[in-house]
Amino acid sequence: MQAYDALVFDNDGVLTTPTERPVLERAMETAFEEVGVADPPRSHVETLIGPTIDSLRSIAADHDVEPATLWEARERAAIDAQLDAIRSGQKRLYDDVAALDSIDVPRAIVSNNQHETIGNIVDHFELHRFDPWIGREPTLDGIRRKKPRPYYVEQAVTTMGADNPLYVGDSRVDVAAADAVGIDAAFIRRDHRIDYELDAVPAHEITSLEALSDLVETGR
DSSP: OOOOOEEEEOOBTTTBOOOOHHHHHHHHHHHHHHTTOSSOOHHHHHHHHSOOHHHHHHHHHHTTOOHHHHHHHHHHHHHHHHHHHHHHTSSOBOGGGGGGGGOOSOEEEEEEEEHHHHHHHHHHTTOTTEEEEEEEOSSHHHHHHSTTSSHHHHHHHHHHTOSSEEEEESSHHHHHHHHHHTOEEEEEOOGGGTTOOOSSOOSEEESSGGGHHHHHHHOO
């Protein structure tokens, strides 16, 4: 097996704990308030957390709001709410991230979270060895380009100049994005993924980032 020459990481659930659902729900309510919707249906709040282009357009039309306007408010509210969670310690770095210090290959972050949020995480937790770090832009194009599409992962791999990178994620979309790029995926099964089922079998399954040292050296 060929050794891996770079590591690309998802963020939420891999490097940092996932943003708690109530934090996101309150942010969505704030976004609706910003565009003049005082009491949105609960289903619309849930949809706005992770919409498709079609579902975003549908709920925007229901409230007579431009989709781009609603999405801009949504992104701003989510960025601000997650920054508060980071600063308060509610959204924290996993302890095993420290194990990466002993691995001497380039590393990057590719997340479906906003680019600004990933920047806030890099700055707050001093993750400056992760370069590049890429989140989606806070636009409708950002929705279209997010994983499982390979757009952002390809950007990272190209920037790093990696020949055989390993993508580390905690979701089906991470495994699918790696497959779309043609690289191996390592699925990390943390506590929030104990009963999580995958659609495809990743090259590796791990329970801690500490396992990556051997994987990088041997490719298995």
